[in-house]
Amino acid sequence: MTGQHPDERDAERVRFDIFKSIDRLRLSAWLTLAFERLWPRLLPLLLVGTVFVILSWFGIFRMLPDLARLGLLTLFVLSLPVCLYILLKFRLPDHAEVSRRLEDVNILDHQPIAVQSETLATSKDDPFAQALWDEHRRRMAERIKGLKSGMPRTNIPELDPWGLRAVVGLLLVIAFAFSGGPLGGRLTDAFRSHSASNALPARIDAWVTPPRYTGRPPVFLTSAANNEEKQFTVPQNSTLVIRIIGGNGSERVTKTLPDGKPAEVPVKQAAKTEENAQPAKDQPRNFEIALETNTAIGLTDNGTVHSEWAFSVLPDQAPTIRFTKEPSSAVNGTMELAYEIKDDYGAASAQAKVEQIQPAAKDARPLFAAPEIPLSLPKRGADGGETKTTKDLTEHVWAGSEIHITLLAVDDAKQEARSETKTWIMPERPFSNPLARAVVEQRRVLALNANAKPDILNMLDAITIWPEETIKNSSHYLALRSIRSRLNLAKSDDQLRDVVAYMWQVARGIEDGALSEAERSLREAQEALRQAIEQNASPEEIEKRMADLRKAMNKYMRELAQQAQRNPKMAQAPDPNARELRQEDIDRILKQIEELAKQGSKEQAQQLLSQLNDMLNNLQMRQAQQGKDGQGDQMKQQMNKLGELMRRQQQMMNETHRLEQQRQNGMMQDNGQMGQEGQQGQMSDEEIAKALKGLQEGQGKLQSDLQQLMDDLNGQGITPNKDFGEAGKSMGEAKKSLGDADGGQALDQQSNALDALRKGGQDMMKQMQAMGQTGKGQGEQGQLDPLGRPRGDGTGSYSDVDRNMLPGEADIQRARQILDEIRKRLGNALSPQMEKDYLERLLKFD
16 A cells, blocks of 8 residues: 555545445344344244233133143143244345345445445456446445434234234233232243132041941041041941042042051042043042951141041951750641850841751652751840740651751851751651541652652552542542642652642641641741831731731631531640630730831831740640530630720720810810810810710610629629629719710719729639639649740730830830931931931831
8 A cells, every 4th residue: 555646545545434334334234134034033922922921920820720721821832833933934134135225225226335345257457447346336435425224124013003912012011010919820820730729628527337237326537526536446347438528639548557558548439420421520529448457547638637547446256156945846846946146236147057867868869958947036236145936847858857957147247157066856747647647658758759759659549549448538539649640740850849749738638627728828927927027018018918917817716716626635625734825815916016017126026926926836725615614614705795894984984085175175275265166176065065975875885784794793603792883883973974964074983983893803803713713723724825924914814925025105105206206307308418328227227
């Protein structure tokens, strides 16, 4: 430059300053152009982030359910790749683009800025061309003085003509201010579950349900009484239930067994909806744990211990069973077993296992297995005591065989107990008729070996080959030929078993006649009633079974009496301690069985039915003898007449009391102005007086019947004492008072008459005993009931069942009240379901 002209040096200096300013201007234009390209591509990402921040600060993510929160968060996450893809299209401006940007902004033609950085394409050896190019650059440089880079132009208004981006910015400011308040959210809310904050506080109920057979009530662990208790003693096989309603579902239940290893208890699966097959949101979460050994239970919530319980489990002891007496049989051959069963909660079932000592022949084909003998169970909760079971096995083909008998008992936990084994001869029914005895023997041979069928056919042919001399009754001959035909046609074992059963019916018919059918019907009716009581049948079913039993009982007693008349040997008792059972005794027992069964007292009804069965098994009918025995029956008839008089007088007294009570009620209504005459169900004074006078005739009839009874007693050598006279006098006075419609006076006189009749009856019994008419000459037989127990009164009649076994009238009434109250609570729609479940278990408990 030292060789240059001063003017040229000044021009070079000017161009240097121009290019230096252009470089600064080019940098500004480069930044402006880069911003114009970056901002439209960065704005979507910023808007997505801004909306996310706005929603977080407004607490939207915290208020949304987890499913909606996760869905919205997923949308934001999926939008990020789209925004990044748009941003990746950004590229930086190059040198030429910057020059064009400056030329466009400053409205320069001929590219004066681009020329400054260009070189001449011609040869450098051409001085003229070079000078000309330099002059051109100088002139262009003069034009670019004072250039501007211009403002950025992002084209955002074209993309968002409504200016919604400003709304987002405004919401961002508002959300920022809102986030500082108590309801404001946090940026991390979108990534956390907020069900705990939105859920209702968890309600936790826990209870232990002992096995039903224990009879123990549930233990409510979370009740106010047990809230502070941590140690509980429960029966083995109890079930712990923990129910959680509400909460956030983070509750956990763990159990620790004696080995010390804790294990988490899974939630019992709840019912699922049909639409999404998912548990309902408000469905309670149940945890069920079977308590079979000592167990510790812990309930935690988010790692925090909520409750802890420790359970000591009482083991279920195995039952025991033993004979209290040797096996025996009743008069009619019914087997009787006396035994004792003990168990901590009562046995569930018991049976007698029978095995035949003498094994069957090697080539034999028996048709029947060992008999099944279910045993009666003692009442649950009873502390031991003897229990008795009777079973008529005389029809079984093993009857008369030597057997081994073992008692088995099983409790509800399936634990079994065995008694000692007794050797005994199974009782059999004796047959006095030779023909019946022959049929029974052949029946036994066929039942023990079906292969003996040809021999039995030959034997039947031999028996019936000369019926004129061996078989007096033609119906018996026809029955034997019927057996032979059935046996000949029988092919299968089932058909042979039918023949065996038919042979028993024929033998019973030959021996007893119609009595065998009556006894069979009676046994079937007893068994049907026993099963109905065992199965807790409805009162209508019990009433139907009782009607069938009464009908069968009447038929049996009638047939038994007819047989006694046909057989003179039965006219006298076979031993001096013969026991007697009257029809009124049977009716009284049947009525009590029906009442107990309808009230749900299953154990008492079954025991009473068993006692009735014992009476029938030991029953021996006696017929009246001539002379003294005939006179004894007449005395008994007079006692029955006296009892009927007392019953009628009691009914008369009850009716008088009812009418007098209505009169008193009417007077109370008149005095208190609580009602009016003629009200429905209330008789008027005139109607009451007329009804009282209507009883006068019946009272007079009672007085005349009493006089007739006194005359009959005089004719039989018994002098009625003054009490009968006093009773007749009181009856006459009551008749007069009824005629005067004086119910109050009549009631007193009727009561006096009833008391006098009782006293007169006692004196009459003493006179009968003195005359030897009540069994004094028969070893005090008249003082024993059909079970051999002393009678409760001096009348020689079976007065009542064991009062230690049956509940009294007050107990029965109380039981009815309890049952009515339970049913009332069950019918209340507002009663809690848990209470209803417990009451239903009380009704079904046995």
